[in-house]
């Protein structure tokens with residue numbers, strides 16, 4: 511059944527992609543690098559943990575990933591990542607970062623059945639102010655697949671690295687405080703047989719999603735927890751997996767239909783996944799009730815800003831069920847503002863920053879953080895105290911990775927009056943700039959490309975403030991005002 515994604519075809523493709531990737535190095539810049547320590551531990555085998563392990567492998571003799579779930583060998587949803595039953599878009603910047611850490615990851619994912627989609631040529635991108643964005647070819651492609659497939663391909667690449675061990679059914683209880691205080695000397699965990707074990711580590715990377723191991727250690731040391739920036743979005747998902755109807759349009763492969771704040775809070779997304787299915791979701795800000803049935807989902811799709819999603823889904827076969835997820839709040843835990851971290855621990859990915867999922871940034875941000883980790887490891891290896899240099903180096907630069915996705919997503923969310931959180935002083939100005947940017951993108955391919963590159967985390971947001979882009983946005987405004 512499609513919902514469990516366990517076809518023989520996918521298994522065969524995975525096997526083939528694994529054969530193709532055998533013997534490939536992981537990342538290039540760490541080969542033969544000086545080691546920072548004997549043992550690194552990663553808590554959590556989600557996208558953040560797997561990507562971080564790939565970065566660490568060349569700088570530690572051994573890397574162990576401890577994952578509380580018992581991991582399947584096939585493409586399957588799991589309880590530790592309940593979000594994996596909903597659409598998971600990997601942005602071009604995230605895909606590029608994973609391909610840099612695990613050389614050939616892109617071709618592995620494609621060989622496993624992920625569907626290539628070209629931005630903006632094959633994407634129906636709909637906004638209330640400008641309508642449908644032009645379908646132009648910028649040579650920017652993504653690979654669409656379910657989250658379980660993306661994770662399985664990444665997991666197999668990680669497991670193929672000789673000095674990485676993935677221990678499933680291993681739930682971390684906490685960090686072991688270092689003898690001299692002010693840090694951790696490893697982790698304590700419960701193994702698959704229910705026995706307590708301790709693993710000594712020079713570095714523990716917390717990719718547990720919530721960051722509990724790191725927060726609990728701060729509490730134990732009586733150190734302050736990090737400040738948090740929270741944006742209360744209260745978004746709820748209703749997701750369905752359907753077979754792509756035989757007469758589906760060839761004008762697009764994926765649809766993104768944006769809401770119209772403050773009046774209409776419904777987003778919609780249709781993405782192709784492996785083996786002839788669409789995963790479709792309608793997401794609602796501040797919804798009070800679930801969309802329970804296929805008919806209710808179709809009915810909700812009628813209220814979107816365009817009929818595209820409704821027309822695409824109305825002739826699809828009803829799925830077995832509608833899946834739900836509620837995401838209350840985007841959270842940036844500002845570990846980077848702490849005077850220092852406990853020695854030997856490093857929170858990454860969702861443990862640092864959780865984004866409103868509708869903007870599709872979490873996996874890509876996690877992957878870009880792993881790339882940053884790789885760069886910082888490379889530099890820290892030559893320092894007299896490489897672990898301390900790694901912690902401070904990563905924390906001093908991580909905001910530069912988080913700022914672009916955080917600003918883009920929170921700015922869109924804060925346009926809804928019901929969204930909880932502080933509006934920046936220049937909020938109205940930033941919204942006006944965004945509207946002008948989209949109007950210019952319709953008219954000018956150079957602006958359109960820059961916008962796509964920033965949205966896909968291939969370029970920082972500052973790209974849109976560069977003089978050539980600002981000039982083009984102004985020129986488009988003048989033409990549009992005169993028309």
Ligand SMILES: Cc1cc2nc3c(=O)[nH]c(=O)nc-3n(C[C@H](O)[C@H](O)[C@H](O)COP(=O)(O)OP(=O)(O)OC[C@H]3O[C@@H](n4cnc5c(N)ncnc54)[C@H](O)[C@@H]3O)c2cc1C
Pocket residue numbers: 553554555556557558559576577578579589590591593596597598599600601680681682683717718719747835837858859860861867868869870871872873874875876
């Ligand atoms: C509904 C929804 C839709 C989303 N859509 C997208 C999208 O389209 N694109 C995108 O890029 N991102 C999306 N995301 C976000 C994305 O899932 C995460 O940001 C991304 O996977 C990175 O997460 P992570 O690896 O840090 O944490 P997670 O994926 O949550 O993984 C954490 C792992 O740690 C394990 N763990 C936790 N505690 C322990 C412990 N004590 N011991 C051992 N193991 C432990 C868990 O079992 C889990 O495997 C979405 C999220 C949601 C909720």
